[in-house]
Amino acid sequence: STAAAAPTLDANDPFANEPARHPALRVMTQRPFNAETPTEILAETLTTPTDLHYTRNHLPVPQLDDKNYFVTIRQPNKPEIRMSLAYLKSKFRHYSVPVTLQCAGNRRREMAAVRTTKGTLWSTSAISTAVWTGVRLRDVLQEAGVEISEDLKCQDVSICHVHFNGHDRDPTNDHYGASIPIEKALDPLGDVLLAFEMNGEPLTRDHGFPIRAIVPGHIAARSVKWLDTIELAAGESPSFWQQHDYKTFSPSADNLAVIDDANVPALQECPVQSAICVPAQDQEVSASDEELTIKGYAYSGGGRSITRVDVSIDGGKTWQEARLKSFNQPCRRAWAWSLWEVTVPLPKDAAGSELNICCKAVDCAGNAQPDSAQGIWNVRGLLNNSWHH
Amino acid sequence: STAAAAPTLDANDPFANEPARHPALRVMTQRPFNAETPTEILAETLTTPTDLHYTRNHLPVPQLDDKNYFVTIRQPNKPEIRMSLAYLKSKFRHYSVPVTLQCAGNRRREMAAVRTTKGTLWSTSAISTAVWTGVRLRDVLQEAGVEISEDLKCQDVSICHVHFNGHDRDPTNDHYGASIPIEKALDPLGDVLLAFEMNGEPLTRDHGFPIRAIVPGHIAARSVKWLDTIELAAGESPSFWQQHDYKTFSPSADNLAVIDDANVPALQECPVQSAICVPAQDQEVSASDEELTIKGYAYSGGGRSITRVDVSIDGGKTWQEARLKSFNQPCRRAWAWSLWEVTVPLPKDAAGSELNICCKAVDCAGNAQPDSAQGIWNVRGLLNNSWHH
Numbered sequence: 045s046t047a048a049a050a051p052t053l054d055a056n057d058p059f060a061n062e063p064a065r066h067p068a069l070r071v072m073t074q075r076p077f078n079a080e081t082p083t084e085i086l087a088e089t090l091t092t093p094t095d096l097h098y099t100r101n102h103l104p105v106p107q108l109d110d111k112n113y114f115v116t117i118r119q120p121n122k123p124e125i126r127m128s129l130a131y132l133k134s135k136f137r138h139y140s141v142p143v144t145l146q147c148a149g150n151r152r153r154e155m156a157a158v159r160t161t162k163g164t165l166w167s168t169s170a171i172s173t174a175v176w177t178g179v180r181l182r183d184v185l186q187e188a189g190v191e192i193s194e195d196l197k198c199q200d201v202s203i204c205h206v207h208f209n210g211h212d213r214d215p216t217n218d219h220y221g222a223s224i225p226i227e228k229a230l231d232p233l234g235d236v237l238l239a240f241e242m243n244g245e246p247l248t249r250d251h252g253f254p255i256r257a258i259v260p261g262h263i264a265a266r267s268v269k270w271l272d273t274i275e276l277a278a279g280e281s282p283s284f285w286q287q288h289d290y291k292t293f294s295p296s297a298d299n300l301a302v303i304d305d306a307n308v309p310a311l312q313e314c315p316v317q318s319a320i321c322v323p324a325q326d327q328e329v330s331a332s333d334e335e336l337t338i339k340g341y342a343y344s345g346g347g348r349s350i351t352r353v354d355v356s357i358d359g360g361k362t363w364q365e366a367r368l369k370s371f372n373q374p375c376r377r378a379w380a381w382s383l384w385e386v387t388v389p390l391p392k393d394a395a396g397s398e399l400n401i402c403c404k405a406v407d408c409a410g411n412a413q414p415d416s417a418q419g420i421w422n423v424r425g426l427l428n429n430s431w432h433h
Numbered sequence: 434s435t436a437a438a439a440p441t442l443d444a445n446d447p448f449a450n451e452p453a454r455h456p457a458l459r460v461m462t463q464r465p466f467n468a469e470t471p472t473e474i475l476a477e478t479l480t481t482p483t484d485l486h487y488t489r490n491h492l493p494v495p496q497l498d499d500k501n502y503f504v505t506i507r508q509p510n511k512p513e514i515r516m517s518l519a520y521l522k523s524k525f526r527h528y529s530v531p532v533t534l535q536c537a538g539n540r541r542r543e544m545a546a547v548r549t550t551k552g553t554l555w556s557t558s559a560i561s562t563a564v565w566t567g568v569r570l571r572d573v574l575q576e577a578g579v580e581i582s583e584d585l586k587c588q589d590v591s592i593c594h595v596h597f598n599g600h601d602r603d604p605t606n607d608h609y610g611a612s613i614p615i616e617k618a619l620d621p622l623g624d625v626l627l628a629f630e631m632n633g634e635p636l637t638r639d640h641g642f643p644i645r646a647i648v649p650g651h652i653a654a655r656s657v658k659w660l661d662t663i664e665l666a667a668g669e670s671p672s673f674w675q676q677h678d679y680k681t682f683s684p685s686a687d688n689l690a691v692i693d694d695a696n697v698p699a700l701q702e703c704p705v706q707s708a709i710c711v712p713a714q715d716q717e718v719s720a721s722d723e724e725l726t727i728k729g730y731a732y733s734g735g736g737r738s739i740t741r742v743d744v745s746i747d748g749g750k751t752w753q754e755a756r757l758k759s760f761n762q763p764c765r766r767a768w769a770w771s772l773w774e775v776t777v778p779l780p781k782d783a784a785g786s787e788l789n790i791c792c793k794a795v796d797c798a799g800n801a802q803p804d805s806a807q808g809i810w811n812v813r814g815l816l817n818n819s820w821h822h
């Protein structure tokens with residue numbers, strides 16, 4: 045079910061060794077490879093098939109040998125520690141956690157329709173769910189000598205962030221990197237994994253083979269693939285993506301050349317989100333149908349569960365509550381989306397007219413989606429969680 | 434600075450012994466006493482003066498003797514424990530935490546303008562901030578024999594909720610009660626207090642004298658005043674307010690008589706919120722002024738900090754970022770609001786015309802406020818966090 049890799053023109057091409065990919069993926073960019081899951085299958089199963097999981101690569105996919113693979117751990121005032129993949133797998137308890145990953149740029153296309161934004165014009169399907177298996181970062185760090193205090197700091201209270209560096213490199217040989225707050229990394233309820241399996245199989249190359257970070261509840265950019273080093277530090281990752289890319293600004297700050305982002309916090313948790321998957325945009329509904337089944341997903345970051353999804357076929361004048369299907373995850377550890385479905389009666393006079401179907405979700409913190417993308421518009425086109433029409 | 438208590442007509446009147454109150458409070462209902470802070474002073478100081486802190490009582494204020502006061506702790510399969518107030522104060526470490534309390538009905542008036550709702554028509558000032566001093570519920574429960582596991586459960590994993598029962602009673606002698614999830618109660622980063630001081634002084638009668646629960650980040654209804662008993666249980670509090678009152682429904686569910694709320698989750702954390710305090714609604718701005726200073730508050734529940742407030746004077750067409758003033762609280766323990774202020778140039782042709790001033794905030798999870806109250810309308814008028822105009 046996978047197509048051959050795209051032919052390459054040049055052996056020195058950093059993209060010469062990209063993996064084969066499923067032909068049904070909706071490709072946004074080939075180099076680096078960015079592709080959405082086909083929307084129509086997204087709401088069918090709580091777990092997205094691995095080869096149809098959306099893919100967001102920042103750089104070429106590295107070729108890595110899992111037989112001779114080490115993860116390096118660095119912390120202030122201590123010698124560097126290297127743990128082999130085999131050691132990681134054998135030493136620590138394994139956890140399997142259903143986690144939804146969502147690109148912070150999911151639904152940028154709709155935001156860009158308000159005003160031009162930077163970045164890949166993702167539709168609604170830069171989001172997928174897999175069961176990730178791995179060891180807990182918390183356990184690994186404890187083994188590396190980190191003493192975890194009751195308030196989720198470590199012995200060196202000046203350590204505030206955990207950096208993840210990938211093996212993927214840009215033309216200047218700089219690697220992809222990102223960081224998360226130390227409290228998330230050390231939280232026993234945070235479920236941050238070093239994952240080596242996705243849906244019960246070894247990771248595929250596109251999803252971080254042989255090992256990646258999984259940071260549930262955060263934008264997927266923090267779940268660094270092809271994990272090379274883990275570094276405990278006072279500040280955030282110095283990488284371009286942490287410092288500059290994944291940040292949002294006021295709607296009136298529309299000139300990236302003059303924005304001072306030094307004091308703008310880097311995005312971490314995702315806001316409440318939902319989208320319609322079925323029927324597809326512009327799909328024709330038979331005039332003789334008396335009812336219509338609508339399906340989609342809803343998700344909130346930070347482990348917050350979805351408590352309600354409302355669906356309208358008249359653009360938000362009247363609403364009907366959808367049925368939710370979810371993994372059995374407790375409220376503050378709801379790392380995976382809920383799928384939803386609702387069957388609505390169609391107005392008898394609907395033939396030939398257009399239905400304005402829309403949805404909106406509420407999470408267990410009472411957060412609701414903004415009505416429109418106007419007020420949350422930002423020049424990077426990030427975190428569009430407006431009502432989906 | 435406090436007026437005499439309202440004269441009572443009848444010595445058997447349960448409201449015969451209400452405390453004296455500051456005359457500047459904006460009274461919504463006298464029995465039970467519900468009153469807002471004057472909006473114009475709300476954004477002046479990070480800590481609201483105690484006698485101007487908004488007050489939301491569900492029942493008459495009980496008269497309690499702090500010299501002979503006990504808190505009772507009940508848990509399954511263990512004898513009841515009674516701890517005297519003196520013991521609580523002397524046995525456990527004291528913590529002082531700035532916490533914003535917000536009535537879940539704050540800004541109901543605006544929601545009711547969309548369609549009629551149940552409940553007190555609070556304007557924007559059913560919210561205030563105090564520094565609360567007390568002991569940690571976590572410490573008290575540990576002393577009571579609760580063993581806290583790594584995942585914030587206790588030895589009896591069927592215990593999922595902590596009930597707080599108040600001394601305030603209704604005409605049938607039933608008390609006010611509410612509950613919170615056990616994970617919040619036991620979280621070392623959750624900062625749930627049994628508080629006996631407010632802004633450095635003993636609690637006033639209106640705010641829970643001699644001791645109350647403070648549940649930071651949650652709707653204020655969970656911070657039970659006049660604390661009588663604490664109960665660990667499998668289910669939520671059976672009280673009317675937990676089971677029925679503080680719940681939201683779909684906008685189309687507008688008939689309380691037919692709503693089945695049994696499976697609707699009780700509200701806990703607050704969503705992201707903001708409001709303008711200065712200038713006041715309908716306040717005239719001098720046509721000769723070249724600029725206008727606008728002030729307000731912004732707050733998010735669950736310890737989430739406010740990362741940005743945008744202010745517009747043209748109804749949301751253009752925005753300017755406000756300066757934030759906050760307590761020094763870390764991101765996931767930002768229990769208090771941020772105050773904000775922005776000075777905007779006034780259009781030269783503004784004389785005689787109306788400014789449409791509005792504000793909206795973003796929290797550290799990327800959650801934004803809904804544009805309007807329409808989509809979040811619910812028959813109980815709860816959690817109105819739409820853009821404030």
Ligand SMILES: [Mo]
Pocket residue numbers: 100146147148149264265
């Ligand atoms: Mo992303």
Ligand SMILES: [Mo]
Pocket residue numbers: 489535536537538653654
């Ligand atoms: Mo309330």
